[in-house]
Amino acid sequence: MKNEIYIVGMGPGREEMMTGEAVYALEQADVIVGYTTYLKLLGQRFQGKELLSTPMRQEKERCRLCFEEAEKGKKAALVCSGDAGIYGLASLMYEIGREYPETELFVIAGITAASSGAAVLGAPLNHDFCVVSLSDLLTPWEKIEKRLEAAAAGDFVIVLYNPSSHKRKDYLMRACDILLRRIEEERICGYVENIGREGTRANICTLKQLKEREVNMFTTVFIGSSGSENINGKFVTRRGYKIEKNTDICGNN
Amino acid sequence: MKNEIYIVGMGPGREEMMTGEAVYALEQADVIVGYTTYLKLLGQRFQGKELLSTPMRQEKERCRLCFEEAEKGKKAALVCSGDAGIYGLASLMYEIGREYPETELFVIAGITAASSGAAVLGAPLNHDFCVVSLSDLLTPWEKIEKRLEAAAAGDFVIVLYNPSSHKRKDYLMRACDILLRRIEEERICGYVENIGREGTRANICTLKQLKEREVNMFTTVFIGSSGSENINGKFVTRRGYKIEKNTDICGNN
Incomplete structure (x- = not known):
């Protein structure tokens, strides 16, 4: 055996x-x-x-x-x-x-933090999304940059893992700068600190504001797609682009 | 209250x-x-x-x-x-x-099926990935196509939800055709049917083979990135591109 x-x-x-x-x-x-x-x-x-x-x-x-x-x-x-x-x-x-x-x-x-963080913010991942780590310990920064560009080009909701550390305090700012080439400043974003642990804290802001925020390494960051909006303080991404009819696509998720 | x-x-x-x-x-x-x-x-x-x-x-x-x-x-x-x-x-x-x-x-x-399917296949999502639904009930196909192109351009691992249905039998084939414009035919792919239910079945193949496969609506499909490989029958994506030193990036996932 x-x-x-x-x-x-x-x-x-x-x-x-x-x-x-x-x-x-x-x-x-x-x-x-x-x-x-x-x-x-x-x-x-x-x-x-x-x-x-x-x-x-x-x-x-x-x-x-x-x-x-x-x-x-x-x-x-x-x-x-x-x-x-x-x-x-x-x-x-x-x-x-x-x-x-x-x-x-x-x-x-x-x-994973994409799921647990999303549940705290509302429903930001209710349509196509990308997950990108900003850690360049094992990945060259150029590769990360290329992925951020592609994610923005594809109009994905974007989840950022490892957005910061002691040695890379400006990485989130650099990532936002890349995204701002394609995404408008007012796009809805959110981030959650200490998900599922003591001191869970959810924040909703714009991409412009996110660029100026300092987050710690226990934070997961969400950047909306063109289908995302703020509904009564919750970060929600519509399930689709067509006008909704009565359709059942709840399967296989 | x-x-x-x-x-x-x-x-x-x-x-x-x-x-x-x-x-x-x-x-x-x-x-x-x-x-x-x-x-x-x-x-x-x-x-x-x-x-x-x-x-x-x-x-x-x-x-x-x-x-x-x-x-x-x-x-x-x-x-x-x-x-x-x-x-x-x-x-x-x-x-x-x-x-x-x-x-x-x-x-x-x-x-979600990305996590549960990945666990069955090995570790395909161990680096940056995208999740795309092929259902065009609420999303125009042009939008889906644009997302697939961006995901391939960014060298993401790609997870496909809703890859097929009775009315859209050729959608997976069409998606593979788009991906094949940028990704080589031999790229590792995998798919899992009936995850976590009776009759769970995992399959590993190449992108070229995937194009010819018929899958049902209870299937989740995974397409590797350039960092993915087959290790003894498991679909594994390396955590990074640099040669691994002793580093701890297990946090915040």
Whole structure:
């Protein structure tokens, strides 16, 4: 029988925002591996398990730790915030997994910040959207710039992950400058700080205002499409462009 | 006190894939409104509640039904598959909600097919991605075409919702033709049928092959970026373009 590792998306943080499947995977695990911050967010009942961490920035080591624990015959789970497959460690696990052919990986989906942030703001993602990370740790800035241009050209709603950090305080401003080449200053935008954790704060503004805002790294930013509007303080994107008839397109979302 | 309606994303279908928060909202509700198919997917313990539906394609009536029930003083919940804010009824609820200023709306995020499908395929969304619906019920096809072009130009991973229906059997083929103008024939693609329900089936192929495939409306399609590859039968997108050092970018996802 193959070893198994469950790669679990915790959602924004609180256990109520994990799926039943994710909670079950953690309950079954002998050892839970994760970045310290996320391990601390786990409920009391998981604190009795073997919890293993590696220091910040040691992601490869954290992944290897999982494989090593699984090879000892333990049921191992790796936790990531949000969805482990969206800017999380799932792909790195598959890459490193090439060296561990006896171990099978299972990804358990979680609520990513695009979904949880959207729910706080209203319904900004109710039509086609793009997700772009402003982190240039692993991606050249020119590539990020090209993606922002394409997203604006396609009239997508745009979600920005990692909009800022200590070292890149002006990245959101630079991103807004690129978007302002195609999008009008008054376009509705929104951002949510500390989604699903203490101090959740939602803000709605224009693209011009967004450019001047300072946000921290625990913030997710939303830029509207031409179909977005402010309805009584909520950021809402219409489902389509045609005049709505009675149609049912609620399927397969 | 204001009336309250909870707009609940059920995820792909099985209760284990709902968040604790979503389950709690349904447990608290006096009346649950939804399309018949989704009401049937709800677990046995919800079948004792007042369950209300409107025929297919009567989405506005379904939304109004919620507001009318809430105005009677009932705790009302509206269920959508996936995330109610991603091609679901959340935005329509806010639009119709203009006529019901005494009712407050709360969106409870759910696992959308991009997340749940990605988990089945491996880790295709581990870097920037776009979500595009091929349904032209409410969006002109020219707009969809423009978005596909922009998504390809930006080298995004692309997720297609509603790739087909009885009336639009060739839409996926038309979408692939547009993408093939910029993306090579051998680019990795994948699609998942009946995610999280009986008969879940994952398929990995090339863009050229995808063009010839017939998929049903319960299918979500993924087209890789230049950073995507096939690792032992899994569809994996690298987290970045630079050679990986030991960096921690797992935050805020």
